[in-house]
Amino acid sequence: MSASVIFFHGTSEHFFRPLTWADREACAAVLRGLHERVHGPEADYAQALTKDLVLEICLGVIAQPAYREGALSAAQAVNADAERGYALNLLRALKEHGWLEDYKDPIDLQPVLKLTRAGKAFAETFAELDNARHKTRQRNMRSARKALLAFLDEHDEDELLDAHDYASRVVQDLQDDIEYFRALMQSLTREALTQKLAWDEFNDFLERRFGKEMSVRLVADSVDRHRGQIIELLDQIRAWPAEQRERTDAALLQRADWLEPMLENGRSATLWLCQRVEALIDAACELKLPMLRSEMHNYVRRFTSLLRPRWTTAPNRRWA
Template identity: 35%
Template sequence: MFFESDRLNFFRPIAGKHRTVVVACLRTLYERLHGPSADYGQNLTRDSLRDLLLPVVQDARHLLAQARQDEADSEDESTLPSLIPDNADDQQSTSAVVRALHSDGWLETFGDRAGLVTAYRFSRAGKLFAEAFWALDRRSARTRQRNVRSCRNALNAALRNIDAYDLVDAYEYAEKIISDISEGVDYFQELVRRLMLEASQTPWDNFMEFLDRFEKEFKKQLTADSIERHRQAIRDVIAQLHSLDDAKSRALEAQLNDIARWAMQERVGASTVDWMLERIEEMVEAACTTKHPELIKAMSVYMQRAASIVQQALMLRGGQTRQAYTAAIAKTASLSGDAQNALLARIGQTLAPAEIRLLDPATFKLRTISQRRKALTVTAQPKVSRDARLAAALYRAEADAFALSNDDVVQRIRAELRLRDRPIRLSSLPTATTTDVLNNMQMVEAIRGARDPSLKITKLPNKLWNDFYAGDDYQIEMKK
């Protein structure tokens, strides 16, 4: 369906011999029509379009010709289509680019009623692809990434106002959290690639750019906007949204189904609100457990590579300094008489400001025999005693004794519901044994984690108090 009618040869302009010129024109056009400094008051006529692209074509053709002279192209371009004739001047080349973009579906014409002329604009497909070329060549305008805090604030607003629009905003912010962190990972990987390509030069410029960006962007991303910092708060708000009473839950569900019909098609389960909250939690967990460590690792790899290259540069500079002393000695040995004395006088004047300090030999003391024995004793590998093994076994047994499977907890409450054949309050469950207490404390988490549509858990306004713990009371029921 994409390659029909006017888009049949859509990619032809950027697949030919002069693709560099075409891409440069697309960037300039997007900046003029949709960039931050775009002039929406005046439409782009054919004359203004030609005047806009003429200097771009001149510069791009000049750079392309210079690059072909410097190095031979590995690709045989004789078989590639050419939009611009070889003997065409800049005016003819600009007209050829405009004709190609218009005929192949990148640009379209429309009637300007104010000026009674024909104006040019991007087609929908042309605008999307031109934006990609423009974004690749443009530095990010953001100084810091705050989608983590925005997601948390939107969830709080959805809980406070019972507003589905805030919930959709939280979903979009959660999607951008991963893209923000991925952008940082790609940035550090690109810096590492530059280091490997330019290892012969000390990367001071890239390193200073990194320090400036770290101060303005990554410092906030790793502290105030850290996913680790806001992770638990987002979890708590999602749990509160899951526990809304029936009236609020139905109102939020109806409003969300009305404004987000795409979610109804993509959801898994009967409730759109539950599906969206689970997706938000999954994206936050993925960003926290996968992407955030990947960002730290990519930053660490770049710092290690940059530090090693800088260290090598300093060692080479120090070696060059030592070679200067060797060259001075060799040159002095090759001279004789007055020439040698004159050279030594100049070297002496150069070395006169230097200050040499020697360590006092009295400060060097050998360690005594007892100190050496103590050092050997500390570095020896300790032997594990029977008491230590017994303590470790007891610790593991105690940890396993208080670990219950969520499946076992769900099976137990399901059997209890079938037996009573009515809803059960968490506060009415028995607490006679340790297993009973642990089951009750783990009940809410187990039911939500099981995602069983036959079980419904509702938060009650009253509190639960017993001899072992205190918290919110819940009502558990089985749907028929």
């Protein structure tokens, strides 16, 4: 068995333990906050994850009534010292159980913190499950771009691996949307057969889901802007000297042994990842985005054609 398959060992042996305590909701909220602050689409990659920043996020979470009750005992005297003590204990628990790790900033060589690879993956899951967040397909394009920027600035190989992950999600997200419209078409067909066309649902789709979410995904200029920037960053990485690239290749293979079967005749892992990221972004922009537009237009055109007889008897309807 490959060593990479073994997860629950070393510092990760009790990885999920912090999420089994009474403050688990607060812990999950802190993990969401950490991911959004340092890896989310709007993250500032120039800001290092310091101990003070982690404590600030913890204190911000337990200031909210929804999380405070589980984090601080009702019998406990709640004051600034108690809150800071809780934040320090949670920070220690996240480090002890493999969510956070010490890291030396390559710019000023100062000790900071970073989410471990597993910590980043599961923290991102909590962030994705937060339905209050407004999601657009450009978020993964932006995340891929920012991960590449961070890789160029910090030479942290995990960032290049993350860029590859984000690029693959751009394609999958668009495919999910394509399947969403196909499901709408199937539902529309069933409703048409029973003469129960759901005008309210269509109206809600146009005003809320399309107006606030889908239309953003279909803006070609936004996608193309991110695409061009991503290609420029990839070209900068591909222009690295051979010696620097070989060091990066070795580090990548240590972190992701799944890369090894992909490399033939001694091919560079760095160059392979760059090529894959570019291919995924190209597929999203040239294949999946046009398919999404086509499916969306088919749905709207079909529904409007079925509802046109109703509009002729409903003068207050203003949809074109």
